[in-house]
Amino acid sequence: xxxxxxxxxxxxxxxxxxxxxxxxxxGMLGSAMVRRFANExxxxxxxxRAELDLTDQAAVLAWMEKNRPELIFHIGAKxxxxxxxxxxxxxxLHDNLMIQTNVIDGAYRIGVEKLVFVATNCTYPSKAPQPIxxxxxxxxxxxxxxxxxxxxxxxGIEMCRAYRKQHGCNFISVIPPNLYGPGDxxxxxxxxxxxGILRRTHEAKMVGxxxxxxxxxxxxxxxxxxxxDLADAMKYIMQAPTTHDLYNxxxxxxxxxxxxxxxxxxxxxxxxxLVFDTSKPNGTxxxxxxxxxxxxxxWEPKIEEKAGLRSAYEDFLQLLxxxxxxxxx
Numbered sequence: 001x002x003x004x005x006x007x008x009x010x011x012x013x014x015x016x017x018x019x020x021x022x023x024x025x026x027g028m029l030g031s032a033m034v035r036r037f038a039n040e041x042x043x044x045x046x047x048x049r050a051e052l053d054l055t056d057q058a059a060v061l062a063w064m065e066k067n068r069p070e071l072i073f074h075i076g077a078k079x080x081x082x083x084x085x086x087x088x089x090x091x092x093l094h095d096n097l098m099i100q101t102n103v104i105d106g107a108y109r110i111g112v113e114k115l116v117f118v119a120t121n122c123t124y125p126s127k128a129p130q131p132i133x134x135x136x137x138x139x140x141x142x143x144x145x146x147x148x149x150x151x152x153x154x155x156g157i158e159m160c161r162a163y164r165k166q167h168g169c170n171f172i173s174v175i176p177p178n179l180y181g182p183g184d185x186x187x188x189x190x191x192x193x194x195x196g197i198l199r200r201t202h203e204a205k206m207v208g209x210x211x212x213x214x215x216x217x218x219x220x221x222x223x224x225x226x227x228x229d230l231a232d233a234m235k236y237i238m239q240a241p242t243t244h245d246l247y248n249x250x251x252x253x254x255x256x257x258x259x260x261x262x263x264x265x266x267x268x269x270x271x272x273x274l275v276f277d278t279s280k281p282n283g284t285x286x287x288x289x290x291x292x293x294x295x296x297x298x299w300e301p302k303i304e305e306k307a308g309l310r311s312a313y314e315d316f317l318q319l320l321x322x323x324x325x326x327x328x329x
Contacts, residue, residue, distance in 0.1 A: 024076030089148035218258035
């Protein structure tokens with residue numbers, strides 16, 4: 001159960017001059033956070049995977065002691081779609097437990113002012129009542145297809161809570177819905193739902209196919225949030241006088257996979273038919289978040305789905321034209 005904080009709420013009046021560490025800054029959300037700090041006057045602390053292995057406890061603590069971040073957005077994690085989660089559960093569990101432990105414990109040891117940890121809606125029970133309130137955490141079984149990843153993220157939430165309770169650390173966790181937007185991973189096997197459908201729709205259009213294939217039967221419902229909206233919400237939470245240790249951050253409504261695919265087809269300009277591959281898993285049938293807690297602080301999302309999906313498609317097209325396609329394709 002989430003708790004109201006016994007920690008006196010503090011307000012970060014300005015980011016100017018603050019040392020802000022954004023872990024995972026090259027990923028979709030991390031890149032959005034960096035963009036959102038372009039005009040804040042903060043001293044961004046950014047370390048690539050080659051420069052700092054977040055699974056290496058000694059290296060992480062040494063880096064933190066040297067650079068002394070004051071605020072941390074902990075985004076860096078091993079992530080992937082259903083296929084990746086099903087085939088690599090040990091990697092997802094091991095790597096995320098190591099990364100979270102090193103960053104959160106290090107934040108306590110060097111006296112970080114505030115930390116915002118990014119979890120996932122996969123942490124909620126697969127049959128949680130809709131919309132899902134924060135207190136639903138740990139009240140039922142998880143979806144088996146993402147169980148290892150979800151348990152790793154639950155451990156991160158509980159670690160933030162434990163450090164709040166035992167050491168008085170101002171550590172907050174946030175749970176977003178399905179993210180999409182610039183910087184997404186469009187890998188054919190490791191992408192999330194929006195990026196995967198977008199890529200397959202584009203490919204079907206380019207080769208002149210009369211149809212494109214969507215995994216599952218199209219009936220599961222997903223709440224989407226543009227990555228720039230989440231980045232804005234996380235900045236908002238970092239500055240706000242937060243009194244809870246966990247906040248859902250959603251747009252407030254969901255769409256079926258079929259509806260999402262239809263909008264993507266329109267954005268891409270594909271005029272063929274949708275075909276559903278029922279041999280592939282549906283995943284959890286619904287994950288609509290109750291976001292009243294963060295809205296009570298004054299935050300609201302701004303980006304409508306069709307406009308947001310257009311920005312995602314533009315990013316995908318730019319990626320195709322890049323001389324270095326990279327792992328995102």
